[in-house]
Amino acid sequence: MHDSDREHEQSLLAAAALGSLDPTDLAAFEQVLASSPAARSEFEQLREVVALLPYAAPPVTPPDHVRTRLMERIAADQAAQAPPRQTRSSRRISTGWVTPLILVGLTLVITLLGSLTLSLQQQVIALNETNQQLLAAVNNLQAAVNASEERQSQMTAQLATYEQQLARLNDQVAQERLLVSFVSAPGVATRELLPTRADVTARGEMYMYPGETQAVVVFSGLPALEPDRVYRFWLSDGTQRIAAGSFQVDATGLATLMVTAPREVNAYTEVMLTVEPATGTAPGDVEVILTGTL
Structure with a gap:
């Protein structure tokens, strides 16, 4: 590398570290960093030195007029950034529109809630009536089942009685047949x-x-x-x-x-x-x- 190229490279690195690099030299600076690890290391060292430069100068107390101008400028910037204050008349107009709207909205909500409450009450009443009807139907069905079971029990007992009577009659008939055959037989x-x-x-x-x-x-x-x-x-x-x-x-x-x-x-x-x-x-x-x- 020629001395002139080396000097140009160092000037690019120094300008970049100080933040004064010309936009036309940005491409050349990026090419230097991309092609040379040594240049990248030197650039980092220059940035560290530049960061310490403010601490190398002795402290200086600024004049009073400088301080006054600085405070005025800060106050002006804050005033420019603050939102515009709402006038009393505009607030009065806004309140005048908002209050009726709120009342209308509340009225609609109350009306809607009342309608829903009435509808729910009617549904509850209808459900209670249906429940009572179902309970009555279940009770009637249970009574019918009980009556049927009682009739079935009575019929079962009556059938058992008939079976016993039939068995006795069969025995009696068998004995009578035997008696007749026995008595009427010859000898x-x-x-x-x-x-x-x-x-x-x-x-x-x-x-x-x-x-x-x-x-x-x-x-x-x-x-x-x-x-x-x-x-x-x-x-x-x-x-x-x-x-x-x-x-x-x-x-x-x-x-x-x-x-x-x-x-x-x-x-x-x-x-x-x-x-x-x-x-x-x-x-x-x-x-x-x-x-x-x-």
């Missing part, structure tokens, strides 16, 4: 059971087949007993007695007993009907009212 033998006392009006008739273990006994004229007493039918062979069934009678005094003996019925020599407690016996509690021989 059947008949034995009569007679009262043991003169005041007893009951009678009994026994139908059996020689060599068979089954027999049918038909009773009539038997008085109804207390709930804790029963009629009991016995088979005896002279050495022991065997209970062959127990029963009660209703007001008709009729009863039919199907007997199944441990061995052939004709192997026994005597039959009898007693009145005794339904559960357990004690001496004197058993009364023989009918007897018969086989």
Whole structure:
């Protein structure tokens, strides 16, 4: 690099550090910084030196007239920057327009709020009425369900009663058919059971087949007993007695007993009907009212 180029470069750096670089030299200055790291370092050093220059001069007290002119200039600048003051007449005119507008706005808001409040109240009333109607409908439905359940319970109980009656009728029909077939069959033998006392009006008739273990006994004229007493039918062979069934009678005094003996019925020599407690016996509690021989 020639000395003239070096001097030109230093002058560019110095002018840039002092802030007095001519705009026409700006491109040349930027080219110097871009192409030379040493120039960039020198430029930074020059900037630091320039920043210290104000502290190198001795302090000087300015004259009074300079201070006065400076304060006047500051006051003038502040007055120029302050917003224009609003006159009393303009404020009065503005207030005169704003107040009616505010009142009108408030009136509209109050009217709107009143309308909304009335609408909400009407909706609440309508909802309450609908709620009451729904509650009434639910109560009616619940009452109908309860009534239906009660009727169903009654019908179930009645059906159970009918089923029990039907079962008893079926048993009765079966017994009557068996009795008819048993009594009307050829070869059947008949034995009569007679009262043991003169005041007893009951009678009994026994139908059996020689060599068979089954027999049918038909009773009539038997008085109804207390709930804790029963009629009991016995088979005896002279050495022991065997209970062959127990029963009660209703007001008709009729009863039919199907007997199944441990061995052939004709192997026994005597039959009898007693009145005794339904559960357990004690001496004197058993009364023989009918007897018969086989």
